[in-house]
Amino acid sequence: MTFKMAWALAAEHVDEWTGDDVIRAATVLSERVEAAVSESGMAADAQEHFLKTFLAPVQDGVLAAGKAAVxxxxxxxxxAGPLLVVLAPAA
Structure with missing residues (x-):
């Protein structure tokens, strides 16, 4: 099933991806959020904290509950914190 994934980092970045592979979706989310965080000017320890505290749980959700929903x-x-991710079946 094809679905659309959209995400927002508060005051930083908004993006989307469309496809049918939830593993690829989680990978794209990780790559793009990590890039945005890296370019944000945050200190390295703050970036690490952000990725563990906010990105990791949402990425896990995409792979489990998100997949089941779509x-x-x-x-x-x-x-999770300043990160919001939405999955929706494509029309």
């Missing part, structure tokens, strides 16, 4: 034809969203 396979069932439902939307899914999860927020």
């Amino acid at each position: 396979e069932a034809g439902r939307d899914w969203s999860r927020a």
Whole structure:
């Protein structure tokens, strides 16, 4: 099933991706959020904290609950701190 993933980093970055592979979606999310965090000017220890505290749980959610939701034809969203991710079946 094809789905759309959109995410926002508060005051930093908004992006989206469309496809049918949840593993690829989680990888794209990780790559793009890590790039945005890296370019944000945060100190290295703050970046590490952000990735562990906010990105990792949301990425895990994409792979589990998010996948189950889109396979069932439902939307899914999860927020962690300043990161919000939404998955929705493509029309």
